[in-house]
Amino acid sequence: xxxxxxxxxxxxxxxxxxxxxxxxxxxxxxxxxxxxxxxxxxxxxxxxxxxxxxxxxxxxxxxxxxxxxxxxxxxxxxxxxxxxxxxxxxxxxxxxxxxxxxxxxxxxxxxxxxxxxxxxxxxxxxxxxxxxxxxxxxxxxxxxxxxxxxxxxxxxxxxxxxxxxxxxxxxxxxxxxxxxxxxxxxxxxxxxxxxxxxxxxxxxxxxxxxxxxxxxxxxxxxxxxxxxxxxxxxxxxxxxxxxxxxxxxxxxxxxxxxxxxxxxxxxxxxxxxxxxxxxxxxxxxxxxxxxxxxxxxxxxxxxxxxxxxxxxxxxxxxxxxxxxxxxxxxxxxxxxxxxxxxxxxxxxxxxxxxxxxxxxxxxxxxxxxxxxxxxxxxxxxxxxxxxxxxxxxxxxxxxxxxxxxxxxxxxxxxxxxxxxxxxxxxxxxxxxxxxxxxxxxxxxxxxxxxxxxxxxxxxxxxxxxxxxxxxxxxxxxxxxxxxxxxxxxxxxxxxxxxxxxxxxxxxxxxxxxxxxxxxxxxxxxxxxxxxxxxxxxxxxxxxxxxxxxxxxxxxxxxxx
Amino acid sequence: xxxxxxxxxxxxxxxxxxxxxxxxxxxxxxxxxxxxxxxxxxxxxxxxxxxxxxxxxxxxxxxxxxxxxxxxxxxxxxxxxxxxxxxxxxxxxxxxxxxxxxxxxxxxxxxxxxxxxxxxxxxxxxxxxxxxxxxxxxxxxxxxxxxxxxxxxxxxxxxxxxxxxxxxxxxxxxxxxxxxxxxxxxxxxxxxxxxxxxxxxxxxxxxxxxxxxxxxxxxxxxxxxxxxxxxxxxxxxxxxxxxxxxxxxxxxxxxxxxxxxxxxxxxxxxxxxxxxxxxxxxxxxxxxxxxxxxxxxxxxxxxxxxxxxxxxxxxxxxxxxxxxxxxxx
Ligand SMILES: [Cu+2]
Ligand SMILES: [Cu+2]
Numbered sequence: 001x002x003x004x005x006x007x008x009x010x011x012x013x014x015x016x017x018x019x020x021x022x023x024x025x026x027x028x029x030x031x032x033x034x035x036x037x038x039x040x041x042x043x044x045x046x047x048x049x050x051x052x053x054x055x056x057x058x059x060x061x062x063x064x065x066x067x068x069x070x071x072x073x074x075x076x077x078x079x080x081x082x083x084x085x086x087x088x089x090x091x092x093x094x095x096x097x098x099x100x101x102x103x104x105x106x107x108x109x110x111x112x113x114x115x116x117x118x119x120x121x122x123x124x125x126x127x128x129x130x131x132x133x134x135x136x137x138x139x140x141x142x143x144x145x146x147x148x149x150x151x152x153x154x155x156x157x158x159x160x161x162x163x164x165x166x167x168x169x170x171x172x173x174x175x176x177x178x179x180x181x182x183x184x185x186x187x188x189x190x191x192x193x194x195x196x197x198x199x200x201x202x203x204x205x206x207x208x209x210x211x212x213x214x215x216x217x218x219x220x221x222x223x224x225x226x227x228x229x230x231x232x233x234x235x236x237x238x239x240x241x242x243x244x245x246x247x248x249x250x251x252x253x254x255x256x257x258x259x260x261x262x263x264x265x266x267x268x269x270x271x272x273x274x275x276x277x278x279x280x281x282x283x284x285x286x287x288x289x290x291x292x293x294x295x296x297x298x299x300x301x302x303x304x305x306x307x308x309x310x311x312x313x314x315x316x317x318x319x320x321x322x323x324x325x326x327x328x329x330x331x332x333x334x335x336x337x338x339x340x341x342x343x344x345x346x347x348x349x350x351x352x353x354x355x356x357x358x359x360x361x362x363x364x365x366x367x368x369x370x371x372x373x374x375x376x377x378x379x380x381x382x383x384x385x386x387x388x389x390x391x392x393x394x395x396x397x398x399x400x401x402x403x404x405x406x407x408x409x410x411x412x413x414x415x416x417x418x419x420x421x422x423x424x425x426x427x428x429x430x431x432x433x434x435x436x437x438x439x440x441x442x443x444x445x446x447x448x449x450x451x452x453x454x455x456x457x458x459x460x461x462x463x464x465x466x467x468x469x470x471x472x473x474x475x476x477x478x479x480x481x482x483x484x485x486x487x488x489x490x491x492x493x494x495x496x497x498x499x500x501x502x503x504x505x506x507x508x509x510x511x512x513x514x515x516x517x518x519x520x521x522x523x524x525x526x527x528x529x530x531x532x533x534x535x536x537x538x539x540x541x542x543x544x545x546x547x548x549x550x551x552x553x554x555x556x557x558x559x560x
Numbered sequence: 561x562x563x564x565x566x567x568x569x570x571x572x573x574x575x576x577x578x579x580x581x582x583x584x585x586x587x588x589x590x591x592x593x594x595x596x597x598x599x600x601x602x603x604x605x606x607x608x609x610x611x612x613x614x615x616x617x618x619x620x621x622x623x624x625x626x627x628x629x630x631x632x633x634x635x636x637x638x639x640x641x642x643x644x645x646x647x648x649x650x651x652x653x654x655x656x657x658x659x660x661x662x663x664x665x666x667x668x669x670x671x672x673x674x675x676x677x678x679x680x681x682x683x684x685x686x687x688x689x690x691x692x693x694x695x696x697x698x699x700x701x702x703x704x705x706x707x708x709x710x711x712x713x714x715x716x717x718x719x720x721x722x723x724x725x726x727x728x729x730x731x732x733x734x735x736x737x738x739x740x741x742x743x744x745x746x747x748x749x750x751x752x753x754x755x756x757x758x759x760x761x762x763x764x765x766x767x768x769x770x771x772x773x774x775x776x777x778x779x780x781x782x783x784x785x786x787x788x789x790x791x792x793x794x795x796x797x798x799x800x801x802x803x804x805x806x807x808x809x810x811x812x813x814x815x816x817x818x819x820x821x822x823x824x825x826x827x828x829x830x831x832x833x834x835x836x837x838x839x840x841x842x843x844x845x846x847x848x849x850x851x852x853x854x855x856x857x858x859x860x861x862x863x864x865x866x867x868x869x870x871x872x873x874x875x876x877x878x879x880x881x882x883x884x885x886x887x888x889x
Contacts, residue, residue: 079762152759158736159719159760164863246737252720253735286625287632289639317722318733319740322671326664333656337649343614344648348641350621354632357622365618372614376607383603383659385596385666389585389729392722392757456584456600458726460757463765467753511632539639546631 023425023522038123041523043130044109045423050133051105054096055409057141059485061089066447066481069474072466082464083150084165090153091170095177096137098408099266102273103219104133104184106415107212109423111188113516113523114206116197116532121190129183132176139173152462154263155230157244157255161237168237171230178223178230181269185219188212199535203294206514206538210297211276214304218265218272222308226262229255253318260311268307270404271371272300274411275342278364281414282346284512285361286353289539292345299338306335316387325384332382339375343368358510359433363414366441370406374399377452392462394473395455398448406444413440413491420495421509425522426502429494436490443484450477506552514538518555534558589752589773590728591745592670597729599662606655670730673743677711680704684734685717685867687763688807689754697787700805702754702771704746705779711743717867722758725771733758746773762820763810790876799884802877811866814888821866822859828886833860847882 024041034042064085068077077085108126112119120126143149146166151159160167192213196205205213232243233255242248244255283290290296312320312328346368355361377399380386390396421427454473459466466474508517516523518533536543536558543556581587584604585597627633680702681692691702704710714723716734724731728744756767774782790798803809803824811820832846833839835858840846849856851873854866873881 079765083759083762083764150761156720156759162719163761246735252737286634287627288634288637292640292645294640295645316667317731319735319738322668325667329664330660333660334653336656337653340652341645341649344644347614347617347621348644349639350618350625352635352637353621353625354627354634355622355625356627356632365622368614368618372611376611379607379656379659380600380603382656383599383663383666385592385663385670386599386603387663388667388670388731389596389600389726391731392724453584457582458586458724458753458755460724460755460765462759465765541632541634548630551630 024525027525040108040119048105051101058093061085066478079464084148098270113527117195118526122187129180132180136173136177143170157252161245175230178227181219182223185216188216207279208276210300211273214300215272222262222265229258260314264311265307270408274408277411277415281360281364282349285356287541288353291348302338317391329384360414360418362437367410374402393455394451394459397461398451401448421505425505426498428498432494436487439487443480446480447477508553511553513544586726589748592729673711674709677709679711682712682714684721687767687810689769705776709745719760720758721756724755724757727752749773795880795883796887798880824885825888
């Protein structure tokens with residue numbers, strides 16, 4: 001028995017915190033116990049597996065696109081296949097992976113435990129949201145089998161209402177996925193409002209929860225607009241009702257307004273929970289209170305709200321009035337401020353900390369690197385006269401990969417390594433993990449930084465063939481993508497191996513101060529054995545004491 | 561091209577030569593370019609400064625406060641500082657406001673064409689460009705005089721396209737059902753690529769043209785000669801030029817390979833079978849009808865995607881095109 005067990009005063013436990021070795025993974029057996037589970041942790045794990053499979057599929061399409069670009073003309077695909085490949089890459093990555101991944105996988109698993117709750121507010125709705133994801137994924141992916149859409153993930157009209165590919169099944173898939181997203185958002189809002197323990201006021205919440213909360217608000221408010229837009233497009237395609245198609249008397253730019261009214265806030269659905277993870281990682285691995293908690297929390301809400309008012313920056317070249325463009329440009333710049341504030345606050349959390357460079361911390365630092373580049377290049381695009389030149393070139397492609405892929409995926413990988421011992425009760429190989437991190441970092445920057453250069457030189461996006469002068473950048477970019485892919489496969493390898501061969505994880509291997517680190521690794525079915533421990537300040541690391549015997553940490557109990 | 565490569569040429573050579581003449585941003589060939597680039601480099605250096613600041617701070621803290629022992633020892637320090645928060649909110653805010661103002665002013669310059677600009681019509685369709693000059697002459701490339709403001713009045717026949725000349729720093733979407741405009745003033749003679757930058761389907765990346773800048777006097781004589789281009793050519797020769805110029809080349813090959821539409825090679829005099837079950841022999845009238853009213857008879861195995869050329873061919877041009885197709889045995 002360790003000091004932690006004594007301190008908690010609970011019944012007999014093993015070194016990993018669970019009584020008699022029972023946990024959420026082994027408390028019931030069989031496929032059915034998973035498929036019909038209402039346990040948020042199991043649903044979180046199913047989401048993790050599902051969204052990472054989507055990541056793999058989207059990644060394969062990305063590699064196809066990159067390999068096609070090894071030569072300026074045809075490399076191995078014809079133009080139509082290329083157009084389908086980049087459409088599927090975008091649609092799968094955005095709708096099946098980045099939007100749901102962090103909230104639905106980590107939010108589901110971690111949030112109720114952070115709250116000391118037994119589950120989310122509506123466990124059945126939670127399971128329904130997962131099956132809506134599955135149904136949406138089936139429609140979206142089945143469109144590949146019929147004849148994959150070639151519209152780009154943006155589905156711009158009138159191209160999307162006139163192409164002969166199977167746009168309708170894909171749209172229907174995205175429509176259903178929207179419901180999955182709305183259900184998750186609703187569930188999280190209610191959970192955070194209603195299931196917080198008495199002692200946890202709004203400003204005593206871990207910042208990850210603030211990120212999830214801001215995200216959930218956007219999911220609930222913005223997604224219906226996407227659903228309606230897709231429905232209108234389906235009606236136009238199927239029945240020839242003129243809504244967006246000029247030939248039928250509709251307005252093609254209206255579609256772009258509707259689309260970005262959802263899809264710009266969606267960018268924040270991707271990044272806000274990622275920022276939440278980064279706040280947890282930086283504080284934990286610096287073993288120090290987060291700097292300026294209130295500013296970080298408020299900036300999440302500010303980003304969520306401002307995020308609704310900037311969609312027009314995607315339409316600077318579309319012919320919207322110059323006055324409208326001016327207003328959108330101004331508001332766009334104002335969103336830059338709360339993001340910058342976060343970065344500086346993370347940096348100052350490092351100051352006088354006790355920085356431990358474990359894999360999750362490396363990912364947090366990589367996040368700061370790539371997100372800074374992504375954010376700063378957004379400043380170019382927000383400036384009207386520069387956007388005219390840079391719009392729809394590889395500069396934009398690089399910018400949104402630095403923010404969406406660099407931002408969200410680096411945070412996701414950081415969170416995955418941070419919570420892996422908690423979720424599965426096993427430690428992974430730290431050395432291999434750091435090597436894989438290096439591969440991902442080098443590969444990522446090589447892949448996408450070259451795209452900034454060719455974009456500024458005028459290389460348009462969504463081009464199957466390209467002028468010879470851009471070959472050097474495309475070849476380097478493809479080389480980067482191979483290095484990055486190697487990093488991801490290595491990561492998958494050592495993580496999966498740890499499930500059977502890894503050392504058993506202690507309750508709190510990383511010194512986290514939030515409640516999930518006072519639960520067993522992996523947690524028991526109802527998260528805590530009996531009542532959850534009393535919560536204190538989520539960033540009070542003075543209470544988190546290192547224990548050399550077990551190379552892990554325990555919490556000093558709070559005075560009652 | 562690259563001396564040390566000896567015989568190597570084409571894109572492999574440019575791969576090794578390091579492609580462009582500039583690292584960021586293409587050559588400056590219009591009056592906008594210097595303003596746009598000044599902002600670009602201004603923002604670039606501001607970003608480089610902030611990025612280096614962030615990285616340097618992170619690196620310094622990591623080295624200085626790195627945990628050396630298994631046991632964490634964080635020093636006591638305050639976890640809030642309002643002055644700092646205000647400084648790092650307000651300083652970036654002032655900087656981005658400046659960028660906003662400069663960007664907006666540049667944008668208004670780009671959007672508002674001066675009075676009396678030389679007007680050229682632009683028609684975009686899958687997947688080619690047609691430039692119509694004031695005297696009615698049509699060309700698949702954009703010819704402009706040096707040092708004179710040129711305004712393009714653009715429209716689309718099908719989906720959204722976007723007109724982009726990197727060397728001029730201009731771009732604007734061409735949305736079906738409305739006119740959009742772009743203006744610029746070229747500052748150097750020579751050629752610059754024109755791209756379509758709004759995704760428009762199969763041959764989006766081949767929807768290219770060239771902007772050719774002439775000396776002002778030379779431009780007028782070029783235009784006069786170009787307008788009479790059919791003079792002195794046989795109908796077959798003229799038809800061959802029309803085949804590219806009117807965009808037939810995007811869908812019809814002359815070497816027998818099937819593209820979006822059937823190949824012209826050896827088609828004349830053959831029997832065509834149609835989707836509705838009927839058939840006919842390809843003769844002059846059938847070609848004429850195919851050009852003016854393409855959906856009247858749709859060849860089996862193809863989609864009815866050929867646009868109508870009604871009003872875009874005069875009788876001489878029709879005759880020339882027919883002669884050309886006939887000649888492709
Ligand atoms: Cu946006
Ligand atoms: Cu195009």
